[in-house]
Amino acid sequence: MLLSLAVALFLAVTLGVDAAQTKPKTKPRAGKIAQMVTISGECTKLTHAGHPVEGCKTILVNMNYSTGVSGYWFMTGNSILSFAGESARRIEQGSGNAVQSIERVFLADTSNIGQADYAAAEAALGFCRFGDVTRRGSMVECVAHTQAGVYEGSFVTDGTPPKLDTFQIGQ
Numbered sequence: 001m002l003l004s005l006a007v008a009l010f011l012a013v014t015l016g017v018d019a020a021q022t023k024p025k026t027k028p029r030a031g032k033i034a035q036m037v038t039i040s041g042e043c044t045k046l047t048h049a050g051h052p053v054e055g056c057k058t059i060l061v062n063m064n065y066s067t068g069v070s071g072y073w074f075m076t077g078n079s080i081l082s083f084a085g086e087s088a089r090r091i092e093q094g095s096g097n098a099v100q101s102i103e104r105v106f107l108a109d110t111s112n113i114g115q116a117d118y119a120a121a122e123a124a125l126g127f128c129r130f131g132d133v134t135r136r137g138s139m140v141e142c143v144a145h146t147q148a149g150v151y152e153g154s155f156v157t158d159g160t161p162p163k164l165d166t167f168q169i170g171q
Helices: 002-016
Strands: 032-048 059-065 068-075 079-086 090-092 098-109 120-129 139-146 149-157 161-171
Touching: 032 079, 059 161, 068 098, 068 149, 079 120, 079 149, 149 161
Parallel strands: none
Antiparallel strands: 032 059, 032 149, 032 161, 059 068, 068 079, 079 098, 090 098, 098 120, 120 139, 139 149
């Protein structure tokens, strides 16, 4: 339940801020579709602005918005770090591997949900690299450089089939 509340509030913040350095062609509106893929495994590294973070959860969420933005969410008990970029800037590298360009990071303090400044967005230059997440041992690695420092997340899948949810935003 707490994860659902955090996801809903983080969605509102994420959609309220441009997800790329350039202005998107369309803005999210009520009734837009989002797809959430939840992957299980082990978070092996999490860094916020150059500082290591402990307590990373055993799930990784990939959000795909109808606006063309894709985000990779690394979570702890009190934070969500999202690496976001235009899905059109994804390059398939053969044999199930892909690289996604990252243009922005979002950091939410879920222990302060409801506060005006519980989430922040920052322009970034980076990438997320991932393989077939249905295979045990597949990696998802994200690195983004910002003015505040380097944000990093690494996750190893456990082979459990991902959970897919599709829903409308802003109803």
